[in-house]
Amino acid sequence: MQQHVLQAYDHAKEWLGQGKVASYIPQLACANSNNLAIAITNLNGEVYAAGDSEVKFTIQSISKVILLATALNEAGFDKVFEKVGMEPTGDPFNSILRLESMMKKPLNPMINAGAIAITTCITGQNKKERFEKIFSTAKLLFDDENLTYDKYVFQSEKQTGNKNRSLAYMMKSNGVFDGDVEEHLDIYFKTCSILANCKQISFLGAVLANGGICPKTKRQLLAPFIVKVICSLMTTCGMYDASGEYAIRVGIPSKSGVGGGIMAAAIGKMGIGTFSPALDNKGNSFCGIKAMEYLSSKLGLSIF
Ligand SMILES: NC(=O)CC[C@H](N)C(=O)O
16 A cells, blocks of 8 residues: 555656645635645555655634534534535635525535634534634644644635635625624634645545445444545535536545645545645645545445
């Protein structure tokens, strides 16, 4: 397996220099566009890695999986899907278009509007308590009690995230949720700023690939039904408006983030994490997709 990871790394490395590091969140522009890492965690918890696999990065939209898991655990399926739909959008991840033109609620929980909406399913006395619930899920699913978040990226997005702010106010005006919009946004921004490395991303993929069972301890961390919902949505919506092409080229339920990470769950086989901060024009890691394509074809991982 190590051999395959090294070969995927060599393959993906050829594309370093393509794509652009996200800069609409100013702090993300500090990322090193030459970073590249690939990791696989198999269902016994063994890890194979290549490249900058210890470098921490903000998980950004990969956090939508953590948010959804926490919301489903706390509020249950019906309440969560009162707030969001289950359909792909075909629009960019931060688009406001459909909140006005189609339906009042966001189309799915894998886009920004959907993730912001489901933060409201996670309750608590204050925003700290609400965030802590999500953070505990993240600690569990990344197998790291000492997980942290990047305060600079959090502040940077909080200061500049007016597109997300407008999505949130639009949803409040549509009656999707109540409460303090700035509080919901703080929770969303902080969750996006959680730091993990590529190996930890692959661990989360392995938990999902293993039906919610921890590959190391064999403890059931997530209910099988929750895993099924998450993996279905990752397949149809996880790569934003590139999910269709990704299904053809890679065919593994995956979730990407603008920090440069991609997390994939090869069901019944392994979890894969890739990291490279330069993004393509849809906001997915350029080299990460190349690595996923390579591994999918070499190891026969497409579900289709
Ligand atoms: N696609 C992403 O990773 C987006 C997450 C980012 N925090 C945002 O809200 O814009």
